[in-house]
Amino acid sequence: xxxxxxxxxxxxxxxxxxxxxxxxxxxxxxxxxxxxxxxxxxxxxxxxxxxxxxxxxxxxxxxxxxxxxxxxxxxxxxxxxxxxxxxxxxxxxxxxxxxxxxxxxxxxxxxxxxxxxxxxxxxxxxxxxxxxxxxxxxxxxxxxxxxxxxxxxxxxxxxxxxxxxxxxxxxx
Amino acid sequence: xxxxxxxxxxxxxxxxxxxxxxxxxxxxxxxxxxxxxxxxxxxxxxxxxxxxxxxxxxxxxxxxxxxxxxxxxxxxxxxxxxxxxxxxxxxxxxxxxxxxxxxxxxxxxxxxxxxxxxxxxxxxxxxxxxxxxxxxxxxxxxxxxxxxxxxxxxxxxxxxxxxxxxxxxxxxxxxxxxxxxxxxxxxx
Numbered sequence: 478x479x480x481x482x483x484x485x486x487x488x489x490x491x492x493x494x495x496x497x498x499x500x501x502x503x504x505x506x507x508x509x510x511x512x513x514x515x516x517x518x519x520x521x522x523x524x525x526x527x528x529x530x531x532x533x534x535x536x537x538x539x540x541x542x543x544x545x546x547x548x549x550x551x552x553x554x555x556x557x558x559x560x561x562x563x564x565x566x567x568x569x570x571x572x573x574x575x576x577x578x579x580x581x582x583x584x585x586x587x588x589x590x591x592x593x594x595x596x597x598x599x600x601x602x603x604x605x606x607x608x609x610x611x612x613x614x615x616x617x618x619x620x621x622x623x624x625x626x627x628x629x630x631x632x633x634x635x636x637x638x639x640x641x642x643x644x645x646x647x648x649x
Numbered sequence: 650x651x652x653x654x655x656x657x658x659x660x661x662x663x664x665x666x667x668x669x670x671x672x673x674x675x676x677x678x679x680x681x682x683x684x685x686x687x688x689x690x691x692x693x694x695x696x697x698x699x700x701x702x703x704x705x706x707x708x709x710x711x712x713x714x715x716x717x718x719x720x721x722x723x724x725x726x727x728x729x730x731x732x733x734x735x736x737x738x739x740x741x742x743x744x745x746x747x748x749x750x751x752x753x754x755x756x757x758x759x760x761x762x763x764x765x766x767x768x769x770x771x772x773x774x775x776x777x778x779x780x781x782x783x784x785x786x787x788x789x790x791x792x793x794x795x796x797x798x799x800x801x802x803x804x805x806x807x808x809x810x811x812x813x814x815x816x817x818x819x820x821x822x823x824x825x826x827x828x829x830x831x832x833x834x835x836x837x
Contacts, residue, residue, distance in 0.1 A: 495663075499670055506677050527700045534707060552711020585751045622757055626708060626749050628715040635716045639752035 526621035526644040529568075529576045529596070533642060534625065538567035539580070539594075541630055554582065554638065556631040561594050568596055576646045577601040582629060585637040591629070604645040615649035704756075705806035709822040712749050713808060720745065731810055734768060734818060742766075756826045760792055762801060765823040768810075790827055802826050802833035 533539065534551055541555040542548065558564075559582065577597040584591050595601050604618040612618075621644045629638045713727040720729060726745050733742045746766050753761055790798045804824040809817050 496666070503673070510677075510680060523700075524696060527696075527703075531703070550714065552707065552714060583752055585748060588752065622755070623704070624753060624755055624757070625704070625711075626753050627711060628718070628749075635718050635722055637715070637718060637749050637751075 522619050522646040522648065523621065525576045525646045526619075529578055529644050530621075530623050530642055532568055533564075533578065533580065533596070536567065538564050552627055553635075554627050554629040554640070556592075556629055559592055559594060559629075561598060564594055564596050570597070574600065574647060576644055577604055578642055578644045581641040581643075582627075583639045583641065585626075585639060591631075591638060601645060604647060607647075608645050613648070617648045618645050619648060620645050701804045702806070705804040705822060705824060708750075708753075708824070709806040709808055709820070712746070712822070713820070715749065717741075717745055719748065727810065730820065734810070753824075756804070756824065759826045759828055760798065762790075762825040762827050764825070765821075767821050767823070768818050796829065798827035798829050800828045800830065800833055802828055 535549070537549045537558075539554050539558050541550045541553040543550070558567075559580075564580070575597070577595070577600040579593060579595050579601060581593045582591040583589065607616070608618040608620045610617075623642045623644070625640045625642070627638055627640050628635055713725065713730070715726050716722045717724045717726050717729045720741050726742075726749070729745060730742045733739045746764075750764050753764065755761060790801075792798070802825070804826060806822045808820050810820050811817065
């Protein structure tokens, strides 16, 4: 005989509430797993930094260039070109909210800083505050320090030095 | 009331559901762990390793092409090394390498433990260890700030130099870097 008591309906609902809750959890998990598969956000900050460093090291921006053959001697820094004006003219990104860098040349014998130049200094000053504060998220920035031993050519003399490049890339 | 509960078989259903849910949850958890461990990190590690290789190549090439300051600036380091290779006395090459790499104390943010420069017959002619105060810490190496480094990784570059006869000597630059992660960056 069919039970028509209302109390019974409530009892079934209470049992199913547990299953409905589990179903919701399972669906959420399902969508989260799909998101793991879809790579729509790729972190390119480190690549941007490496590209800027490669451009500094291998281009004629600060490196010595033979006037006759136009061959660039990467690894030999020409001090005549080691200034803000030259590097910003040679490496000029139209979008100013791009990676920025400070380049510090240290003399190996004396261990002192010979000169420091900046690629896009206004941007460097802004991003340096954000990067130094270790602020994560889209508004922040990340520092990528790199060090390379080089030779530098200054006033007719060759000397051994070390380039300390700090690239700062905005997080967004 | 007690009798009603004992007779009610719905309780058994719930028990079966409970174990099914538990197994499902464990499988989902396993998936999460596997995905989290394998998804994006290897790609970033691979990029890091490839650029590290470029850095080592740049350092070796610029060292070999640099003028031999303090010995004979009209010659390159490369020429001095060939001369030393032929005589078997690497004292001049050793001096040049020490002067050239003297300020390479860190690779990025990671401390450089040692730099080796050697010819293919394994005759080590330059090494520097302990550029940064490093000592054995709990589970790794610790620097002066107390930061722990767990793995020692090599950035290696090689170049072929001509030698007497048909033999080709290989010069190898090996920069040992301490990393704070458990594994070294790899391109594999």
